[in-house]
Structures are given as C-alpha cells and as structure tokens.
Amino acid sequence: MASSEDDGTVEEKENNNKRRTKSALATAWLTFYNIAMTAGWLVLAIAMMRFYIQKGTTKGLYRSIARTLKFFQTFALAEVGHCAIGIVRTSVIVTGVQVCSRIFMVWFVTNSIRQIQSEESVILFLVVWTMTEITRYSYYTFNLLHHLPYFIKWARYNLFIVLYPLGVIGELMTIYAALPFVRRSGMYSMRLPNKYNVSFDYYYCLIILMLSYIPLFPQLFFHMLRQRRRVLHGEVIVEKDD
C-alpha cells in the first residue's frame, strides 16, 4: 500500500477528487430519487381522493391504485441499497425491516388475497402510508437542496406519533382479515411428503408475523422518537449498541 512519499500527495489529490465526484453524483441521484418518490405518492394520494369523491365509496379503490402503489412501494427497495453503499447514513437493518414489511403487505397480503381488498383497514393503512411517505420524501428532498421549511421538519418528526400506530393497526387488521382465506386456499404452503423434506404453512407464518409486530413496532417507534428528540431538540442520545 505504501508508495514513495512523492506519489503520496498526488494520490491523495486524486482520491479527494474521486470522492467529491462520487458525493456529487450521490446527491444528484438522491435528489432525483426523493423528488420522484414524493411525486409518486402525491399521485397516489390524489388518485385515492378523486376515486372517493367521484364514487362516494371505498369499494374498488384499492384495485384502481394497485399498480401505482406496487410500483412506488417496490421502488423503495432502493433505500436499502442507499444505506448499504453508505450514501445515506441510516442503519441498513432498520431501513430493511421497514421496507420489507411494506413490500410484504403489498405483495403478499393485499395483492394475493383478493377478498380483503375492499376492507376498511386497507384504506386506513393506505391513507397513513401516503401521508407518511409524502412528508418523508419531501423532507429528504428539501434537506438535500438545503432549503428545509420548518413545517416539513415538524410534520416529519411529529405526525408519525399518530400515523405509525394507526398504520400498524391497519396492517394488523388486514392480515387478521386475510387469515380465513389463507387457511381455506392453502396458498404459499407446502406439505409433507415432498422431495425437499420441508413444510411451510403460510397461515401460521402470518400469525407469527402478526406476533412479531409486538417486539418490532416499539423498537422502530422509539427509534423515531429518539431521532425526533435529536433533530427537534438537539439532545444527544446515547444509543444502546447491539
């Protein structure tokens, strides 16, 4: 690794230049990403409102926005990548868990189990998600552009106190409503005997997942609370290391 002293400074300059270009590139991409996601969720919000205003009911609302929802929610996987390569300084695991739980809800619950698509709990978590995501992505966008209006910061770090629990309630109610349909259809399940000598029961898997909200939700919620204290009140919180 050590080259002669003469090459040292040239290498250093080269490295600094590379680093600056990389960070400029990263900022550009992140700005684009966050603007796109803000726009996407705005579109969803407007579509949902339009449907409700025009039809007067929530029946069929999910079907009308399903494709857009799936697209933008799945795209959020990129955020895990951002943390992994380090251009966003958040824990990969926290982001991973949050994104995965969303993907799971969209693809493995509401998408696959038609009968629950007209449930009110679905509307509940959709509304919550939309409000949360629009606030969050616009926060990131303004942050990257260094022009953060205080009300967005306020919204991001205060609305979650109400929205997060409401969202969890919506999700849990939806999964609970889906259980009888899963049991009856035996979807995503595998029984013995089979040549892989494994079995999987989606019904029990869902139950375990619902139970896992009990330890996971408080952790994520308190993580947000700690962030809130730090950002809004400038407190230094000593995090418990894992």
Add this chain to the structure above:
Amino acid sequence: MDALALEATSTKKPANGVPAPAPAKRKPAKKTKKAIVFFEVEILDAKTKDKLCFLDKVEPNATIGEIKSMFHKSHPQWYPTRQSIRLDAKGKSLKDEDVLQQLPVGTTATFYFRDLGAQISWVTVSTPWSRQKAGGGGGGGMLVFLTEYTGPLVLYLMFYFRVPFIYASKYDFSTSKHWVVHLACMCHSFHFLKRNLETLFVHRFSHGTMPLRNIFKNCTYYWGFAAWMAYYINHPLYTPPIYGEQQIRLALILFLFCQIGNFSIHIALRNLRPPGSKTRKIPYPTKNPFTWIFVLVSCPNYTYELGSWLGFTLMTQCLPVAFFTLVGFIQMTVWAKGKHRSYLKEFRDYPPLRSPILPFIL
C-alpha cells in the same frame, strides 16, 4: 461462536515507547538514583466522554490489567473482565498485559471505557485432564461450548426416537423405516460428540470470559436449527434422497472425509501453540495429508466444516439442512476473512497463495 474465531483478534504492537521520562527529582547525594515518574490516568466513557475515574500515582510499568482493577475499586459494578479499555473511543481494546509506559500516551494518559456487559466466566473443569490445559485460558470455554453443542445432540435424538408430542401420537417411539435416517442420526450425533470432545481436550481458549448475551444467541441458533432439521429428517413422512444409495454413499464419504479433515486441522492448530504461550505462528501443512490444504486456505477448519454439512445435506436431501449449511457458510466466511486479514497484518511473510476459506475463490 466458534472457539477459534475468538482468537481472531489482531495483535496490538506496542508503539515505540514514550521518550524516557526525565527524572523529576534530583537527589542531593552524589549518587543519582533513577527516579520514577508516576503517570496519571484518566478514564472517560467512550460514548458520553464523561470523566469516570482519575488515577494518580500510577506506576509506569503498570499493566492495563492493574489499571482495570483500580478502576473496578471506584466502580464496583464493572469488574475487570467486563471492562474494555482503549486509547481511542472507537478503537480496539487494549490487552491486559499491555504496559502503561509502552503505550503512546503522555504522562497523563487518557483512556476510553466501554462496558462489555455481563460476562460469564469460564468454569474450570476440575478433572485430571484439565492439567493439560494452559494456565491462563485454562479450563476456558468449556461450559459455554458444551451447552451450545450438547443441546443439538440431545434434541436431535429426541426427534429420532420420536418422543411424544412432536409427531402424531400413533408414531410415538416408532423408528423410521429408512436406513438413511439411522445413518443421519449417527452422523449428526458423531459430529456434535466430536465437537464436545474437542472443546474438552483439544481447543485452547485465549479469552477469559464471554458476554452473556452471546450464549443465548448461540444456543438459540444451534438448538433452533437442530430441532428444525431433526423434525423433518425423522418425520414419518420423510422422503429419502432421489438418487438413493449412490447419493447417500457419496454424501457419507464426503462427510467422513471432512470430519477427519476438520479434526486434523484442530490438532494442527493446537500444536502450533505450546501450553501457556501467547505467541502466534503461521500454520503450515504437516505430515498429515489432511493438513496439506493449508497451502491453499487460511482457515481450513471452516472449509472442512462446510464440506461436512454439504455432505449431510446431500445425505438427507432436506431443505432446512441446506439452509443451515448456507447460514453457517456465510458466518464462517466472515470469520475466515477476519482471521485471514489479521494473519496478513501480523506476518509480513504470509504465503500469498492462500485464500480465507475456499481455495482461489473466497
């Protein structure tokens, strides 16, 4: 956690000492005695930077271990084995044997403290064979590893004998009609028996304690996977491998080969370090052909371990076993890479041909 992975810590090379302290006192007598300059030690919390302890009049040849004891006196809840003392808040822990004046500190040394959490002390096995063990690391590691490895052994047998409440009651205490299931039981039991015996007789442990948290984590891992695998292999509806006897025979050969290999490596690594010494050496191939893999791999014990589990997967054709092999492989690769890196850092003349775990690949 693997016993050998505990040894994958990089050495701390003592810096080229502090310039010799000038004598602070001058004796009026003609003979000038060499006066000792005492050090002052302040210990800060690594996270909050609060001043936790201030020690003055510390002997320059005091060790970190002694400083830890002194710190323990002022903070009795933090016994020495639970303390991590470091020069840099985010740096590596200093060793107990490090001497104060050989560290790159001024006469007022600032150290950072991190609480390692509750520690479980090793139980010294008071049996005749414990005399073989080195003094310091001594009966080290025993209780913890024995717990970790006996669990799977016992659990698997419970599934094998179809103890009640696992499968439908009509199958209680019945035996499987497939001979591969019996073979699998023998292999699995042999593997964990071997691990227990190695823990008792072969491995030398260098750390005195282990965080309590690790035991729960490790036991959950080993016991959980063992139960999951055993459930399917010993299930009344188990399906034997598609390619029948050929597949099982090949799998068994692979398994046994790797078990012997793994054992040979453990013996070779044990022989590298005579009891009580802390010197670290590069492992080289010995007369035993199973150690010749050292030419290509830094951590062949992990390579052989992977091989054993691949053999077991092939033998049982069971997806949970494949998962276990995969997860184990990922963890062992992480350990192997760490060990490989510390070898490279420590030895200038480390053989360049070697890869951490898989020859030429990984």
